[in-house]
Amino acid sequence: MVRLEWSDMYRTDIGIVDEQHQQLFSMINAIAQTLEAGDVEPEEVEKALDGLVEYAGQHFVDEEREMVLCHVDSRHQKLQRMEHSSFVYDVGQLRSYANDGGDSLADQYEEILQFTASWLIYHTLRTDQKMAMQVHAIEQGKSPEEAYEYSETHPLSPAIYHEVIEAVVHLWSDALERIADLEHRLKEISGDKKA
């Protein structure tokens, strides 16, 4: 079961961002605990997931505002907005597939939670670390363009790579499963039409 542990490698040293990332970690862990306790009450889990998605949405708004205020290069801001909106879209899609039969409800919720955890690990350790690198470089006098080039060419801490690779592998296998599922559904639909 998912268990996120906050550590220094997640720190961006941007106050509001670190506070909100820690809160997202706690919210995911709390839902994981509920699932682990067994006897899944769909209403309770749905409510907690609503809260998580709402909080993540507010966090994205705040983070995007920080980047505007700090004059982070528009290329990075564009990437951030794209990743943020794909998170909201993907979680919405995963939730809409739940209750479709097949796996048990607990397994489906666990899958949603695993996706949110892997996405958060990947995003906070890679994309947000690059954002932090730029914010701090700009604070130290670099132009937004120089800070962007620096973040694109300067390696991130080696400590993060194990976690990032694990998260990416999970996101990738999750995407493959969803594609296989969609292909299966398409075949069923075209079979129905032929019949």
Ligand SMILES: [Fe+2]
């Ligand atoms: Fe972000």
